[in-house]
Amino acid sequence: MQIYLPIAEVSVNFFTLLGIGGVVGILSGMFGVGGGFLITPLLFLAGIPSAVAVATSANQIVASSFSGLLAHLRRKTVDIRMGLMLLVGGLVGSAMGVYVFNLLRELGQVDLLVRLCYVVFLGIVGAMMLVESLRAMRRARGQTAPYKPRRQRNWVHTWPAKMRFRTSQLYISAIPVVLIGLSVGILAAIMGVGGGFIMVPAMIYILGMPTKVVVGTSLFQIIFVTAFTTLLHAVTNHTVDLMLALVLILGGVTGAQIGTQIGLRMKAEQLRVLLASLVLLVCGKLALELLLRPEELYVIGGVGG
Amino acid sequence: MIRAVLALLLSLWGGMGSAQEDVVLGLSQNRVQINARFSGSEILIFGAVKREAPIPETPLEVIVTVAGPSAPVTVHRKDRVMGIWVNAESVEIDSAPSFYAVASSGPIEDVLSHTEDLRHSVTVPRAVRSVGSGAVDPAAFTVALIRIRRDDGVYNTLPGAVDVEQQTLFDTSVELPANLIEGAYAVRVFLMREGQVVSQFQTAIEVRKVGLERWLYNLAHDYALLYGILSLVIAIAAGWLASAVFRMLRS
Numbered sequence: 282m283q284i285y286l287p288i289a290e291v292s293v294n295f296f297t298l299l300g301i302g303g304v305v306g307i308l309s310g311m312f313g314v315g316g317g318f319l320i321t322p323l324l325f326l327a328g329i330p331s332a333v334a335v336a337t338s339a340n341q342i343v344a345s346s347f348s349g350l351l352a353h354l355r356r357k358t359v360d361i362r363m364g365l366m367l368l369v370g371g372l373v374g375s376a377m378g379v380y381v382f383n384l385l386r387e388l389g390q391v392d393l394l395v396r397l398c399y400v401v402f403l404g405i406v407g408a409m410m411l412v413e414s415l416r417a418m419r420r421a422r423g424q425t426a427p428y429k430p431r432r433q434r435n436w437v438h439t440w441p442a443k444m445r446f447r448t449s450q451l452y453i454s455a456i457p458v459v460l461i462g463l464s465v466g467i468l469a470a471i472m473g474v475g476g477g478f479i480m481v482p483a484m485i486y487i488l489g490m491p492t493k494v495v496v497g498t499s500l501f502q503i504i505f506v507t508a509f510t511t512l513l514h515a516v517t518n519h520t521v522d523l524m525l526a527l528v529l530i531l532g533g534v535t536g537a538q539i540g541t542q543i544g545l546r547m548k549a550e551q552l553r554v555l556l557a558s559l560v561l562l563v564c565g566k567l568a569l570e571l572l573l574r575p576e577e578l579y580v581i582g583g584v585g586g
Numbered sequence: 587m588i589r590a591v592l593a594l595l596l597s598l599w600g601g602m603g604s605a606q607e608d609v610v611l612g613l614s615q616n617r618v619q620i621n622a623r624f625s626g627s628e629i630l631i632f633g634a635v636k637r638e639a640p641i642p643e644t645p646l647e648v649i650v651t652v653a654g655p656s657a658p659v660t661v662h663r664k665d666r667v668m669g670i671w672v673n674a675e676s677v678e679i680d681s682a683p684s685f686y687a688v689a690s691s692g693p694i695e696d697v698l699s700h701t702e703d704l705r706h707s708v709t710v711p712r713a714v715r716s717v718g719s720g721a722v723d724p725a726a727f728t729v730a731l732i733r734i735r736r737d738d739g740v741y742n743t744l745p746g747a748v749d750v751e752q753q754t755l756f757d758t759s760v761e762l763p764a765n766l767i768e769g770a771y772a773v774r775v776f777l778m779r780e781g782q783v784v785s786q787f788q789t790a791i792e793v794r795k796v797g798l799e800r801w802l803y804n805l806a807h808d809y810a811l812l813y814g815i816l817s818l819v820i821a822i823a824a825g826w827l828a829s830a831v832f833r834m835l836r837s
Contacts, residue, residue: 291764343825344822348824508818515810515814523813526821534827571670572670581662
């Protein structure tokens with residue numbers, strides 16, 4: 282069944298779009314990532330113009346993240362206080378990121394920068410998570426008693442402006458929290474994603490939050506960042522396709538509910554191994570595209586300049 | 587339809603009375619409406635040759651072109667810089683139609699002389715207009731554009747697709763793909779003898795979005811902020827609804 286998209290001006294198979302939305306929704310619910318780093322490349326493959334794909338996936342991420350967040354709220358696995366502090370940094374960061382993005386677009390080669398950002402950050406984050414979570418799994422298997430993470434006291438504990446985050450069972454400085462929000466916001470705006478795949482490991486490894494709380498809290502702040510991005514795209518570029526978004530959302534919200542259930546039944550280490558492998562897979566594909574000689578050397582750019 | 591043909595006949599009488607042979611044209615539809623279920627459209631183009639004098643000895647050939655709205659296009663060429671493939675050179679092609687089809691009654695190179703092609707811009711390479719600047723080899727970029735769009739099925743050359751009967755009646759059909767953009771699609775008909783254009787006729791097919799497609803498109807462009815907020819409201823509502831439905835299913 283074909284469906285014509287009014288803003289993208291292409292005709293695409295309805296079930297293909299529904300499937301893309303569903304798969305990304307499941308991942309979103311499982312890992313607390315928005316799925317932007319997956320849905321945008323998948324939409325390119327389906328034949329959607331890149332500008333529309335980037336803007337509309339932001340809108341879809343709002344829906345699936347909200348659906349996932351509600352499930353986490355009921356289980357009280359959201360640290361709202363932490364989320365708000367991250368958001369303060371995140372909104373400032375994404376405004377800065379959009380500014381940098383436009384600056385680079387004027388200089389040309391913004392496409393390349395976005396790709397390089399993807400490869401570098403997905404690579405680093407994926408590799409770090411994979412090594413750490415595999416080590417944690419091995420350790421857990423070796424011990425009979427359940428593994429309890431050692432609370433190290435690093436710089437996040439010694440800085441001033443300390444705040445108590447009850448849900449995360451943390452008493453740490455607010456400054457690193459805002460800084461993480463800020464840097465993820467900048468990257469998210471440049472890369473056109475929610476930033477969950479950077480936020481999640483940052484929360485686990487830098488702030489030392491429990492993994493179960495990380496997912497819900499990440500979803501909480503992703504909603505606001507992607508909502509902001511959606512509005513920005515809709516107003517400046519008119520590239521949000523509501524018809525496309527509706528189909529993706531339909532698949533996405535359903536997927537997110539299923540994903541949350543799967544996520545709750547799995548061990549935290551297993552979740553992290555899976556997310557790490559997925560991140561590395563996307564990174565590898567993008568890296569190959571940059572390194573191998575493309576079959577078609579010529580690319581048609583944006584119509585009308 | 588009949589009224590349209592009559593109007594054509596009248597205008598032909600008025601304007602082109604001096605030409606020996608004139609085209610009387612009909613289209614199966616002069617308006618294409620894009621709704622949500624749009625999946626392409628086939629346009630039948632048919633007509634007759636009106637003449638006062640007896641049929642000339644040389645055989646009559648017919649060429650029909652359909653061209654979508656034109657726009658400038660930037661073509662990039664990838665090159666290897668420090669081990670990675672990046673968009674290195676780029677050329678702005680001044681004007682390229684979003685869709686182009688050439689149907690002819692015989693092989694295009696037999697039917698159409700080179701000078702007539704230059705004069706009327708009939709074939710695909712002539713329909714893409716490029717002054718060419720900047721790059722070392724601008725022609726290669728135009729060739730690449732045509733190759734990519736031909737592989738996408740939006741630039742078509744259809745030799746032998748026009749049927750001509752008794753040097754008087756002709757008909758062909760052109761498939762418009764599902765990925766249409768809005769605008770006026772120019773239909774041109776050329777009557778050819780010995781590679782020369784003896785008569786030509788031009789009309790247009792109006793392609794427009796209708797219904798929900800039209801409404802969304804207008805809203806997105808005229809009330810962008812409202813549209814953006816609407817997108818978010820729908821997203822949040824859908825997220826909440828899915829959550830509520832799943833909770834009900836589980837309990």
